[in-house]
Amino acid sequence: MKSRYSAAKNVFVDSIDIDDYIELNSSVTAYQQLQHSMEKPLKMILLFGRPGTGKSILLNRIQEKLKYQKEIYYFDTPAPTEKEFFQKLFKVLTEKDLPKNTEVNFSALIDFCKNLRGKREIIILLDEAQMYGAEMMEKIRLLSDTRAVKFVVSLHKTEDEDLIAKEHFKSRIWEVIELKNATNEDQTAYVHKKLLKKNLFEIANSIKAKDMKLIHKFTNGNYRECNKLMFTIFEICEYYDENEPSKINYSRIPQKIIEMAALKLGYIHV
Numbered sequence: 001m002k003s004r005y006s007a008a009k010n011v012f013v014d015s016i017d018i019d020d021y022i023e024l025n026s027s028v029t030a031y032q033q034l035q036h037s038m039e040k041p042l043k044m045i046l047l048f049g050r051p052g053t054g055k056s057i058l059l060n061r062i063q064e065k066l067k068y069q070k071e072i073y074y075f076d077t078p079a080p081t082e083k084e085f086f087q088k089l090f091k092v093l094t095e096k097d098l099p100k101n102t103e104v105n106f107s108a109l110i111d112f113c114k115n116l117r118g119k120r121e122i123i124i125l126l127d128e129a130q131m132y133g134a135e136m137m138e139k140i141r142l143l144s145d146t147r148a149v150k151f152v153v154s155l156h157k158t159e160d161e162d163l164i165a166k167e168h169f170k171s172r173i174w175e176v177i178e179l180k181n182a183t184n185e186d187q188t189a190y191v192h193k194k195l196l197k198k199n200l201f202e203i204a205n206s207i208k209a210k211d212m213k214l215i216h217k218f219t220n221g222n223y224r225e226c227n228k229l230m231f232t233i234f235e236i237c238e239y240y241d242e243n244e245p246s247k248i249n250y251s252r253i254p255q256k257i258i259e260m261a262a263l264k265l266g267y268i269h270v
């Protein structure tokens with residue numbers, strides 16, 4: 001028989017599925033900030049935060065929510081070449097495919113955008129923007145200067161990239177929205193709601209406040225790390241359930257299993 005923990009484990013496979021979006025205090029705040037900023041006559045908005053804090057899922061959510069009211073597009077990762085990026089942009093702006101064997105003429109694209117001003121307002125959500133080079137970012141800025149296109153630039157903040165964010169972007173007048181690691185409260189809601197969404201009520205109940213405190217400590221409130229830890233916890237539970245069920249307590253996840261998972265992932269050492 002398949003263990004009840006198999007389904008629980010799969011709940012925490014890292015993915016950006018918009019149907020799995022959960023309203024958490026921090027994500028609701030960031031969503032509202034982002035929506036509010038998008039209403040202002042800003043040209044660029046910066047969304048940043050450490051890897052795994054929920055930037056991509058938030059951008060997907062906002063696109064999904066506003067797509068019938070606004071011209072809003074999500075660009076997941078930078079195109080492999082500048083040429084392809086501008087082809088994609090050309091298609092979005094002109095609503096036509098670029099004729100074969102031609103390249104986008106940047107100054108013509110700028111003129112085209114100037115003509116759109118006041119007629120259309122296009123919002124482009126640029127995810128993984130730390131991968132765009134400085135030259136590309138400059139072109140993106142020039143496009144936004146036409147005021148026909150607004151960009152939400154999402155950037156993950158690591159030690160080095162924090163510098164980029166400061167120097168390259170801070171000189172422009174941007175609105176900055178930052179996603180932080182989750183509080184214990186948000187992370188608890190995240191874990192429980194994810195399980196409840198899949199009707200895993202008993203398992204959700206078996207994770208107590210004390211367990212969440214430990215999980216929060218190990219993962220620092222990072223959603224991606226939380227996914228990894230939860231996956232590993234349920235993987236261990238699954239193993240015991242199938243092989244040594246006497247070691248499993250369905251009403252309470254043994255603390256030892258949380259520690260075993262943390263050990264396996266290197267959050268703690270023997």
Ligand SMILES: Nc1ncnc2c1ncn2[C@@H]1O[C@H](COP(=O)(O)OP(=O)(O)OP(=O)(O)O)[C@@H](O)[C@H]1O
Pocket residue numbers: 013014015016017020021022023024027049050051052053054055056057058155156223224227
């Ligand atoms: N509000 C939320 N609802 C549901 N899942 C969430 C939420 N916030 C974060 N997650 C989950 O956490 C994980 C990490 O989120 P996401 O990939 O959006 O982070 P990111 O900030 O884009 O990271 P990176 O900088 O590495 O791209 C994903 O599995 C995502 O589904």
Ligand SMILES: [Mg+2]
Pocket residue numbers: 055056057127128
């Ligand atoms: Mg992302």
